[in-house]
Amino acid sequence: MTTASQDTSGQHTPGNAVPGENPRHRSAEEIGRTEAGPRPLPPLGLTRAVPLPDVEEHTLDSGLRVLVAHRPGVPMVELRLRVPFAGDEPEHSAVSELLSSTLLTGTTSRDRVGIDDEMAAVGADLGVSVDPERLQIGGHGLAEGLPDLLSVLADVITSATYPDAEVARERDRLIERISVARSQPRTIAREALQRKRFGDHPITREMPTGDDVAAVTADQIRALHAAALVPRGSILTLVGDIDTAAAIAQVEKALGGWTSDVAARELSPPPAISPGDLQLVHRPGSVQSQLRLSAPALRRHDPRYAALQLANLVFGGYFSSRLMENIREDKGYTYGAHSGVEFVPGGAVLGVETDVASDVTAAALLETRYELGRLTAVPPTEAEVEAARSYAVGSLLISLDSQGGLASSLSALAADGLGIDWLRAHPARLEAVTTEQVAEVALEFFAPSAFTGVVVGDADVIGAGARALGGITGP
Template structure:
């Protein structure tokens, strides 16, 4: 500390310096320290084995805390329009009881090992997630085995779960983001099963317990499913424990994967009328490439520059500069057979046309004016850092490995990805931006009050009005 600074500090109450003075020297603001060396993805103590039943088990030692995380993915697709309602009730009522245990017994047994289990479903898969003390893994697996082999869906508990689910779906279907997501899926994929992410409440109300039992017997199958364990475990021993605990889960057949998605083609945006709405939901979408494509790392960085994190062009334009929205983003979505790029923002009704114009402008600017080296480097640091953070916790690593396995990737892809990102050149990012972000490559929807926003959108062109 210089004498001048010390003298100034002495004038502060109790002799303390203000935050402003701490951040400055006599010559001006203190320079930021250089970035430290980027950490790499640590090698994983991992075992990967497919059991005789067809169940693939991935076990990873992560001994940060004495617990274990569990993720069981069961492909659960079906083209029947009524399938989503039945599938939702399978997930909602799965833990209501088995032939051996009632709901209270399941909860009590999990509580003795500091454990929990939950289930969720989407058009592609049934996902059972859980955790427990590592010493309680045999008990956790015993409960899991009981659920997948003999879930009972007792009438009384099933009816209560069905009533709660009907109420939740009724509320969710009134939300503008739900309406926009459903409209986008139908615009992209028509009547393909992927577009039925949420069932109709009336379909759910009509499902009987016997239908859930039948679907469970027919579709909750080990072959094609993947179980991931991450925690304070010995990977080989843990897989042996799984093989013993789930030996009774040997139902023949193969879990049903989602059929290939239709090719996403560019066409006009569709205006979906929501009378009286005070906001409009903007959703743009275009084809992308999977993580295995050599262009993917450059595409990932270009997407971050556009709207993949807070320091992006969309946020700077639509939020910081124009004040049109609280949040604007772009992101990549993956399935086993396709990848898509989505741009997502909600704006007030009176700026709908202007927001569409600015979004198109940012897409065109990205494809025509390559991102700067500074933008690329910022996106690169964010991408690598986010990946490392996602792998830091047992739960994050389990979820990431499960998601990778679903699209045919494994831990070796994760370990190598930071190096792929480091190797991306500005020229490659510019090429990806030009190839994937041209406005004419997109389709999508705008959900809003057509009477208010229709004239402005008509003037822009490229929008199909009701």
């Protein structure tokens, strides 16, 4: 048993209990103060730069674009295959969701168990996800097992069979997951927001209905695979403790047989957001409301993007933002509020979101609009900009410090026509932004009149208060 420790002078060290005594624990405020006043915080140290590797790029004859980066440290490799996967057909969302759920359930030479066993043998795994813009296959494994990982990848994208029994099983599971998801307030709010800002554009079809999934057949999945899962226009990204030239040769050997005469289908740009009234969406019996506001933003390519990024952080992009200080710390309306930039084909949009109790919905909306207006009328101070800058640079470098983070960033940037040079230069761009430049983009992009959005909640409870604020339409 451990007893109270003593220092060399024979006195009990602070914080250790003495048998038989009942010491008074100091509060956090007492710990943070001295007789001379509050303990000063130490100055922030210099931000440590994360060295970024060179990226070797090669395009196969099939049109598949391959990006490979040597990132040692751990003997692993990260893989990201991004395939543009848009479709206008009403059933496309349901078929593509079921395709992503069953792609790894069997090929002409491997069944589901065989795929899992082969991946486990090299410490690897693969997963599939899909949205209105892309299908992505991602995974990782031991670096020495890259040929095996690529072999399984090539097998599933060239000869997946979608066994009827597996499709039926996954179809039932997907319907159940959709049923649960569609009962969640955040899902309801997201779908309402997408319709409000983008109308009936295919980008809004992020989740199919259970009835649509129930109607999907294995033959439809196989037909979509043959037509849409193609290499031309797709991007394969590898990051890890690998030799770049050898990795490209391994990709060429494994995926050289993946060919098609057509290019993968890119999602068309959605319509620009039109500012206007918020739409009140009735959710009977809800005890909470979801506030979702949105406005146009800037792409990464724009020279003002770094200033917009800092303005967003000051407003609501991290815990020390104005919005969080107001509606969480001061008013206690919510546990969290957030704003951020979301990238869409050909553009970007700002989003502001928070969930609050029904009885403070109008008050929270009022304060959110107030903070938007205050950011334009009372520009960020130099101290606010410096704090946001430190957070932006630090969080970017942390996100790139792992193989997986770098692989995901490279894949997303490549799809947007950017590369490793943009990442290398971005910390310097953030450092160069002036407080005046942040104020300029705040005035242009955070004006309350630039926004539209939705308020989801029980209209019988929140409707009168919300309508009294103006700028609200709906039941």
